[in-house]
Amino acid sequence: MTTKQHMEAEAKTIENMQSAYKGEVTAVAKYAAFSKKAEEEGYHKIALLYNAVSAAENIHSMNHKVVIEDAGATVPSIKPEFTVKTTKENLHDDIEGEAYEATAMYPEFLKTAETAGNEIASLSLTYALKTEKKHKFFFEQVLGDINSNTLNSMPSTYFVCPVCGNTYSTAPKHCDFSLTDRIKFIKFE
Incomplete structure (x- = not known):
């Protein structure tokens, strides 16, 4: 790889981290609002999941912010924009x-x-990538439970790793991604 390609990858990495930061900050606000909507509709367990995911x-977002700051770049200031619909529509x-x-x-x-050799960005992105896959799975399960009228089978407790955001319905001994001990997990019930 040429020096020019490496410099381009470094610059693009920071641009990507700023974009990811914006997306995560928006998701925090969006999922908090979706939790409120679910509670209003009588879906307490779905509201709980939304709180954990938020x-x-x-x-x-905080991990991404550290990467941006460490690079000496500007952390974007954003006003989250989203629309709250019905819980079922929100889940879709x-x-x-x-x-x-x-x-x-x-993945991109x-x-x-x-390519840029930015290990801290790679770590932050890996944590988010792996966790987003789990969130998708949780949301698919919940939507299936709504459609089959089996919401009572949903978990009533969630745990979030404070290091990487990994989300669980049952706390393992340690986080699968960051190896953080479960005693440090944030509990939602």
Whole structure:
């Protein structure tokens, strides 16, 4: 790789981290609003999941912010924009959004960070990528539960790793991604 290609990858990595930061900050606000909507509609367990996912997305945004700051770049200031619909419609949108992040956006951003040799960006992006896959799975399960009228089988507790945002319905001994001990997990019930 030429010096020019490396410099381009470094610059693109920071641009990607700023974009990812904006997306995660928006997700924090969006999922908090979706939690409120779910609660209004009588879906307490879905509201609980949204609260846990919002916290996880906040951890991602803070991790991304550290990478941006360490690079000496500007942390974007944004005003989150989104629309709150019915919980069922929100879940459909969430599945699409998490799928995009997990299959297109984060893999592309990660590849660029690896090309740039930016290990801290790669770590932050990897944590987000792996967690978004889990969020998509949770949202798919919940939508299936709504459609089959089996919401009572949903978990009533969630755990979020404070280091990487990994989200669990049952706390393992340590986080699968960051190896953080479960005693440090944030509990939602």
